[in-house]
Amino acid sequence: MSDPGYAIAAVVVTAAVTWALRALPFAALAPLRASGTVQYLSTRMPAGVMLILVVYCLRDLPLTEPRALAPVIALAVTVGLHLWRRNALLSILGGTTVHVILASTVFAT
Amino acid sequence: MGLAFVPIGLAFGALVTQSGIDWWWAPLSAALIYAGSFEFLLIGMVAAAVPLASIAVTAFMVNVRHVFYALSYPLHRVQGRLGKAYGTFALSDEAYALTSGEKARSWPGPRIIGLQLLLHLYWVGGATAGALLGSLIPEGVTGLDFALTALFTVLAVEAVLDLRGDLPTPLLALLSALIARLLFPGELLLAAFALFTLGLLARHLVTHRRPGRV
Numbered sequence: 001m002s003d004p005g006y007a008i009a010a011v012v013v014t015a016a017v018t019w020a021l022r023a024l025p026f027a028a029l030a031p032l033r034a035s036g037t038v039q040y041l042s043t044r045m046p047a048g049v050m051l052i053l054v055v056y057c058l059r060d061l062p063l064t065e066p067r068a069l070a071p072v073i074a075l076a077v078t079v080g081l082h083l084w085r086r087n088a089l090l091s092i093l094g095g096t097t098v099h100v101i102l103a104s105t106v107f108a109t
Numbered sequence: 110m111g112l113a114f115v116p117i118g119l120a121f122g123a124l125v126t127q128s129g130i131d132w133w134w135a136p137l138s139a140a141l142i143y144a145g146s147f148e149f150l151l152i153g154m155v156a157a158a159v160p161l162a163s164i165a166v167t168a169f170m171v172n173v174r175h176v177f178y179a180l181s182y183p184l185h186r187v188q189g190r191l192g193k194a195y196g197t198f199a200l201s202d203e204a205y206a207l208t209s210g211e212k213a214r215s216w217p218g219p220r221i222i223g224l225q226l227l228l229h230l231y232w233v234g235g236a237t238a239g240a241l242l243g244s245l246i247p248e249g250v251t252g253l254d255f256a257l258t259a260l261f262t263v264l265a266v267e268a269v270l271d272l273r274g275d276l277p278t279p280l281l282a283l284l285s286a287l288i289a290r291l292l293f294p295g296e297l298l299l300a301a302f303a304l305f306t307l308g309l310l311a312r313h314l315v316t317h318r319r320p321g322r323v
Contacts, residue, residue, distance in 0.1 A: 046271075096253065
């Protein structure tokens with residue numbers, strides 16, 4: 001059990017950083033809109049950031065062990081479902097269900 | 110898209126209690142931070158008692174993408190100080206995607222705020238239910254944490270499709286992530302974001318200096 005004071009502080013710090021990132025740019029809107037570099041970054045960053053976060057989630061993948069197959073298969077199911085139906089709920093539920101089933105049965109440790 | 114918040118919220122709440130954190134932390138985090146992806150990362154950091162400064166820096170890097178939302182979120186249509194404050198506070202990835210899109214061109218302020226409120230409630234409700242029901246998950250059922258990977262995967266697929274054939278960007282991101290994984294495994298996110306941003310800036314500089322292109 002973690003210390004409640006620390007757990008609350010972690011939430012408050014994160015909330016402050018996140019809200020600042022969401023609200024402050026509106027004050028600087030005009031120069032932001034004019035900057036070609038910002039436009040360049042803003043169109044390309046979302047895809048890159050999301051891909052990096054996917055790699056981050058899979059950072060501890062034990063590549064030499066068979067149980068690494070569970071997330072790899074679930075990832076393929078998620079991408080496949082999404083390219084097929086473009087329905088976020090379906091892709092997330094499908095991928096997660098496959099992962100829970102595989103990780104709890106065939107690849108259970 | 111909004112309803113996807115419920116199963117992910119359930120998974121989030123369940124993971125909070127599975128990680129040994131008190132159940133009330135899930136609704137608190139969901140209501141006050143309301144940045145789902147980072148909240149998942151935060152579970153691990155809080156469980157490991159990571160220093161607050163590291164949490165702040167990581168929150169900045171993961172959520173810095175929100176800076177760009179100011180470019181197209183229709184804040185000018187939202188009336189009043191309170192409305193504007195909430196509009197920016199609840200500017201999540203999904204809220205941004207829905208309010209800045211083609212269909213939302215004609216939406217008045219109250220409709221925008223109403224949509225954001227609904228998404229926020231879905232998230233807090235899902236997280237609370239997950240935290241309270243999490244203990245009912247039988248021993249031996251694992252792998253629920255994949256919900257976060259699946260969420261990022263879906264957002265990545267959408268964002269990559271939006272690039273319309275700009276392959277160097279996703280390749281640069283994957284390369285940055287792999288280099289960071291190999292060289293700075295302890296600070297993977299920070300290193301990968303830094304490498305990726307530097308790579309993009311370098312590419313921007315090079316393509317702009319090339320003659321014939323402005």
